[in-house]
Amino acid sequence: MTTSNLIATAKAQLQTSKFISAAFLSLLGAAVGAQAETYQGVQAPVSANSRVEVRVEAVIAARTENAYAEGASSRVVPRLVASTERSAVRAQATATARSANPYAEGYGQGVASVSVGSVDPAALQAQARAAARGEQLPL
Numbered sequence: 001m002t003t004s005n006l007i008a009t010a011k012a013q014l015q016t017s018k019f020i021s022a023a024f025l026s027l028l029g030a031a032v033g034a035q036a037e038t039y040q041g042v043q044a045p046v047s048a049n050s051r052v053e054v055r056v057e058a059v060i061a062a063r064t065e066n067a068y069a070e071g072a073s074s075r076v077v078p079r080l081v082a083s084t085e086r087s088a089v090r091a092q093a094t095a096t097a098r099s100a101n102p103y104a105e106g107y108g109q110g111v112a113s114v115s116v117g118s119v120d121p122a123a124l125q126a127q128a129r130a131a132a133r134g135e136q137l138p139l
Helices: 003-034 051-063 086-098 121-133
Strands: none
């Protein structure tokens, strides 16, 4: 190798090592910066009220209506009055259960009709026996 090639290779290696060291130092700085917070344990509660005052406030809060509750869950729901009679609802449910399923496949196409064929039952029985015995059927 010539000296100019050696110098070019050395410069390339030096630039690569500088790049790697700069990347390492930046990652190290980011890792140290991410750990800047410290844990100081559980903080002791600071209150100006005594235990008795806090207990009185809790009893009052438990007995008053919750202003932030949803309407359905804040009170006892009154008993509903039905607009129709039980027997009418039951009759409608029975009729619906016995009717056709509108979501079934082929709904509304009616019952498949049985077609009367011109096949001789005796010939059909003979073919079935021959097939059961393993004999070839005539085509």
